[in-house]
Amino acid sequence: AQSVSQHNHHVILSEAASLELGCNYSYGGTVNLFWYVQYPGQHLQLLLKYFSGDPLVKGIKGFEAEFIKSKFSFNLRKPSVQWSDTAEYFCAVTNAGNNRKLIWGLGTSLAVNP
């Protein structure tokens, strides 16, 4: 069965630190990849997505992610975090074939200290 692993469950950083959140998936075929963010008390919203093309994807608020097919990874990065980046981050993957159900990671809770 397909699965998505987010290795860091809780991350605490100081403002201006760099961020990298890991995401690995288990499906071997063509995939669509997503990162969603959930700010405290809010709904999930899309940060960025990868379907094809340049494996380095830029999203909103200075976030980017790199798809490395050989490593089945789609790690999220930001060079300098802000207090307002405190949120829960979810990686999600779907295969590009007939069954396109989104498979979600368990999420990573990021706390940024001012």
Next chain:
Amino acid sequence: DAGITQSPRYKITETGRQVTLMCHQTWSHSYMFWYRQDLGHGLRLIYYSAAADITDKGEVPDGYVVSRSKTENFPLTLESATRSQTSVYFCASSIGQGTTEAFFGQGTRLTVV
């Protein structure tokens, strides 16, 4: 207002009662989804719908019923609420499944006592 709205935002109910959570979207998206979010489990898909009158089970459908008589509405009913159904429920919609962005509602925090 355009978007996806859930009601109620908060609900407390007793074990054994029937509860319906409402979800309404104004984009005419084909797909709609119900998720529950619990600590340690992330997001789990309960049911989804590809179009009006077409629904299918997700990962954790037991104890839930859905219907979709109109494209814009996708209510979720807990037939006989149990404490294990205490959770935050999110409705989402998208144009396609897994090929486009999913838009989420604000969530319903349900407590079963």
